[in-house]
Amino acid sequence: MKRFKKAAALGLMSAMVLSLAAATGCEEKQESSMAADVMEPTEKATEPPVDKLPDITEFSAEPNGMLGRAKSLLAINDDVVGYINIDGTDVDYPVVQCGDNSYYMDTDIYGNYLDSGSIFMDYRDIFVPDESKQSPQIVLYGHNMLNGTKFTSLHNYRKDDSFYEKYPIIDFNTNYIEDQYVIFAYFTTYGDYGESAYGEEFAYWDMENMDEKEFNEFLKTVKERSFISPNIDVKYGDQVLTLQTCHMDEDNSRLLVIGRRLRDGEKPEDFIKKAAPKDESSSDDSDETDEDNEE
Numbered sequence: 001m002k003r004f005k006k007a008a009a010l011g012l013m014s015a016m017v018l019s020l021a022a023a024t025g026c027e028e029k030q031e032s033s034m035a036a037d038v039m040e041p042t043e044k045a046t047e048p049p050v051d052k053l054p055d056i057t058e059f060s061a062e063p064n065g066m067l068g069r070a071k072s073l074l075a076i077n078d079d080v081v082g083y084i085n086i087d088g089t090d091v092d093y094p095v096v097q098c099g100d101n102s103y104y105m106d107t108d109i110y111g112n113y114l115d116s117g118s119i120f121m122d123y124r125d126i127f128v129p130d131e132s133k134q135s136p137q138i139v140l141y142g143h144n145m146l147n148g149t150k151f152t153s154l155h156n157y158r159k160d161d162s163f164y165e166k167y168p169i170i171d172f173n174t175n176y177i178e179d180q181y182v183i184f185a186y187f188t189t190y191g192d193y194g195e196s197a198y199g200e201e202f203a204y205w206d207m208e209n210m211d212e213k214e215f216n217e218f219l220k221t222v223k224e225r226s227f228i229s230p231n232i233d234v235k236y237g238d239q240v241l242t243l244q245t246c247h248m249d250e251d252n253s254r255l256l257v258i259g260r261r262l263r264d265g266e267k268p269e270d271f272i273k274k275a276a277p278k279d280e281s282s283s284d285d286s287d288e289t290d291e292d293n294e295e
Contacts, residue, residue: 070175075214077109081127084119084140084175089153093170097121105143107111116145125290131139131261136210137218142248144255146181151245154257157186164228169257169268172241181241184234184269185226186257188247212236222258232271235259 021099066074073080079096086092096104096118104120106113121127122139142151170181210218213238223229234240238260247253262268 001241015053024079026291066176067173067178070173073109074175077111079104080109080175081121082172084173086153086167087169087171088163089156090148091119091151091153093119093142093150095119095121097123099123101141106269107143116147116150119150127173131177131179131239134239135213136238137242139242139244143245151243152243154186154255157183157257158188158227158255159244159290161228165232165272168230168243168259168271170243170257180262180268182232182262182266182268183257183259184230184232185222185228186255187222187225187227187258188253189225204264226258230271234261238263 008096070080070084073083073094077094077096079098080094081097082095084091084095089108094109096109100118100123104118106115106117109118110155114239117121119140119142125135125138127134127138138196144150144152144155146152164183164186168183170183172179172181182272218240219234241259241261243257244254
């Protein structure tokens with residue numbers, strides 16, 4: 001029986017590969033996955049072919065199996081790695097990851113050109129179903145558009161501290177597990193290497209493999225620059241989620257919204273109204289919104 005289940009699962013995966021031949025995403029990855037599908041068998045079949053494979057809902061090694069929405073999205077694009085939603089905002093999108101940080105800046109999940117692009121994960125981040133093997137920091141990029149799409153509404157946090165009190169939770173799922181993150185910091189910073197008016201160099205996008213010392217230094221910088229100081233502890237071993245969008249073109253600045261994954265036993269309602277403005281003068285009340293900025 002175990003052998004049959006394995007064979008059925010492999011047959012299903014093969015069928016998925018064929019159905020995804022026209023899907024969008026990194027061409028190199030598609031070509032690689034399709035190449036394995038056309039290999040000739042090394043042995044003759046010892047069992048008669050199965051006319052119809054049974055429905056398999058939990059064919060992965062993960063205990064919860066693949067989420068239903070993920071199955072639907074992967075049928076469109078096998079670069080989909082998760083889904084993000086934030087109550088009170090317009091952030092409600094699939095998340096993709098490719099072999100670089102440029103492809104999805106102006107491409108939707110169907111492979112079509114789109115000014116606002118897609119929400120995409122840094123290509124260096126590891127975001128596998130086994131959470132113990134994920135990068136300590138996951139970075140997601142999204143444009144700041146005049147029409148309010150993608151990550152534009154993240155600026156609601158910067159403009160009004162009371163918004164954070166109502167909506168401190170980010171729902172961010174892998175294709176297999178539903179997770180939630182509590183926001184503990186947000187601030188504006190420089191979007192490139194080098195000194196700037198926003199403080200010393202802080203290459204937040206280049207910190208996907210931090211050890212404990214590096215993580216603590218990262219955390220110290222984040223808390224020092226944050227517009228808020230909520231009573232939320234963060235420690236090495238917590239996974240951190242950083243959302244990045246553009247702030248102003250003139251100085252190549254970025255808005256970062258940063259949260260940590262909820263631990264076992266924690267509930268979203270435990271964190272409502274934990275925001276405490278750090279310094280009203282450090283919050284930027286300008287309403288500038290840039291269209292289609294480069295990430």
